[in-house]
Amino acid sequence: MTTLYLIPTPISGNALHTIPPYVQEITRNLDVFITERAKTARHFIKSLEPAKRLQEMIFAELADNQDSNEAEKVFLDAVRAGKDVGLLSEAGCPGVADPGAAIVALAHREGVRVAPLTGPSSLLMALMASGMNGQSFAFHGYLPPKRPELARDLRRLENLSRQNGQTQLFIETPYRSQMVLEVALETLQSGTMFGVAQDLTGAAEFICSLPIRDWNKLKKKELEKLPAVFMVFVPK
Amino acid sequence: MTTLYLIPTPISGNALHTIPPYVQEITRNLDVFITERAKTARHFIKSLEPAKRLQEMIFAELADNQDSNEAEKVFLDAVRAGKDVGLLSEAGCPGVADPGAAIVALAHREGVRVAPLTGPSSLLMALMASGMNGQSFAFHGYLPPKRPELARDLRRLENLSRQNGQTQLFIETPYRSQMVLEVALETLQSGTMFGVAQDLTGAAEFICSLPIRDWNKLKKKELEKLPAVFMVFVPK
Numbered sequence: 001m002t003t004l005y006l007i008p009t010p011i012s013g014n015a016l017h018t019i020p021p022y023v024q025e026i027t028r029n030l031d032v033f034i035t036e037r038a039k040t041a042r043h044f045i046k047s048l049e050p051a052k053r054l055q056e057m058i059f060a061e062l063a064d065n066q067d068s069n070e071a072e073k074v075f076l077d078a079v080r081a082g083k084d085v086g087l088l089s090e091a092g093c094p095g096v097a098d099p100g101a102a103i104v105a106l107a108h109r110e111g112v113r114v115a116p117l118t119g120p121s122s123l124l125m126a127l128m129a130s131g132m133n134g135q136s137f138a139f140h141g142y143l144p145p146k147r148p149e150l151a152r153d154l155r156r157l158e159n160l161s162r163q164n165g166q167t168q169l170f171i172e173t174p175y176r177s178q179m180v181l182e183v184a185l186e187t188l189q190s191g192t193m194f195g196v197a198q199d200l201t202g203a204a205e206f207i208c209s210l211p212i213r214d215w216n217k218l219k220k221k222e223l224e225k226l227p228a229v230f231m232v233f234v235p236k
Numbered sequence: 237m238t239t240l241y242l243i244p245t246p247i248s249g250n251a252l253h254t255i256p257p258y259v260q261e262i263t264r265n266l267d268v269f270i271t272e273r274a275k276t277a278r279h280f281i282k283s284l285e286p287a288k289r290l291q292e293m294i295f296a297e298l299a300d301n302q303d304s305n306e307a308e309k310v311f312l313d314a315v316r317a318g319k320d321v322g323l324l325s326e327a328g329c330p331g332v333a334d335p336g337a338a339i340v341a342l343a344h345r346e347g348v349r350v351a352p353l354t355g356p357s358s359l360l361m362a363l364m365a366s367g368m369n370g371q372s373f374a375f376h377g378y379l380p381p382k383r384p385e386l387a388r389d390l391r392r393l394e395n396l397s398r399q400n401g402q403t404q405l406f407i408e409t410p411y412r413s414q415m416v417l418e419v420a421l422e423t424l425q426s427g428t429m430f431g432v433a434q435d436l437t438g439a440a441e442f443i444c445s446l447p448i449r450d451w452n453k454l455k456k457k458e459l460e461k462l463p464a465v466f467m468v469f470v471p472k
Contacts, residue, residue: 018256124332131331131339136377
């Protein structure tokens with residue numbers, strides 16, 4: 001049965017050991033890929049030492065605006081030719097915090113089998129490592145980049161967590177990590193838990209999850225410019 | 237540095253291929269485990285063919301009430317003896333939809349390094365495979381088990397998704413899967429997306445994600461008594 005494989009990729013550098021061998025094996029045998037960025041996808045596929053030459057494979061890019069007609073056309077052409085297709089994100093699991101969901105939805109509409117494969121997800125690993133509530137949580141993507149709006153949104157997430165007991169997760173671009181930490185320490189209440197997980201599975205992996213009052217006692221309150229997941233949780 | 241390893245386990249049967257070799261290798265060398273149920277954990281550790289005998293290892297169970305004093309004592313004793321500890325869930329990723337977070341929070345308070353490892357998560361793989369919004373989502377654990385309360389809660393999740401564009405995830409015990417599907421088909425609006433993911437990575441893997449109106453057109457609307465993740469999403 002024609003299948004759309006959802007292929008996780010490393011979330012830090014070339015950490016190929018985080019991709020299980022069965023995922024590498026399935027990926028090695030595909031030759032049509034829908035990608036967030038073709039260049040990153042080619043680099044990953046090449047690292048798997050596939051049987052076919054990269055020049056014989058098709059890499060279609062998902063457009064930023066999600067009306068990704070070219071990628072959809074490549075997907076439908078492959079499916080009609082009876083070919084399996086791989087969906088790849090820039091890093092981690094496709095369909096989560098990336099534009100990949102549109103192709104998955106199309107696969108369901110077309111009756112194509114969808115097969116999610118196992119691999120690293122920075123969101124899930126950050127949540128696991130937070131010690132916050134893993135029985136109820138919400139992910140919000142990016143918060144507003146400017147300080148006053150970010151502070152307001154952090155208070156909104158704090159209120160949500162207080163009301164629902166729900167862990168609140170969000171992400172930010174690497175160069176804004178330090179700003180997010182500063183605004184959180186200024187804005188959130190002293191008993192509120194705040195968590196940061198950076199460069200998960202990588203050499204610079206950094207995970208810290210503490211009440212604001214304990215963050216304020218730390219000597220070093222500086223974050224590297226690395227991909228980060230942030231979490232807010234108000235304990236009962 | 238003394239480390240608490242968060243060790244994912246297979247989410248279907250003995251699907252050991254979903255656990256990357258580096259995770260198996262780390263796990264093989266530990267001899268203190270905090271577990272949801274010791275019996276399941278012993279079975280998993282045995283399948284890894286560890287160097288030590290199982291009788292020489294410590295398996296402490298997390299209490300259901302989360303005031304898990306025995307597990308906390310075992311953890312603290314191990315840490316004070318300079319030993320690394322593994323945290324295991326019944327299936328999938330510890331700290332997510334299980335009682336493991338209490339030990340992770342304790343590790344942070346004690347300054348013990350927390351290392352999340354890569355592996356299968358039914359929630360994350362269900363979300364990847366849904367084609368619904370993966371840029372904003374919330375997990376709610378179990379909904380009420382009785383039909384009228386479940387219908388009310390499904391309407392609440394539908395409203396949340398309409399307001400926030402957020403994918404709503406929940407779980408239910410295997411023998412209630414069919415009831416959940418029936419109530420969802422009766423309750424949700426025709427354009428609302430409803431998704432079911434069962435036995436992910438297993439031989440009976442079943443994934444279906446469609447608008448309610450298309451679910452109603454399916455000939456077979458019966459779910460097996462298998463672990464399931466359910467999803468609700470209202471497209472714009």
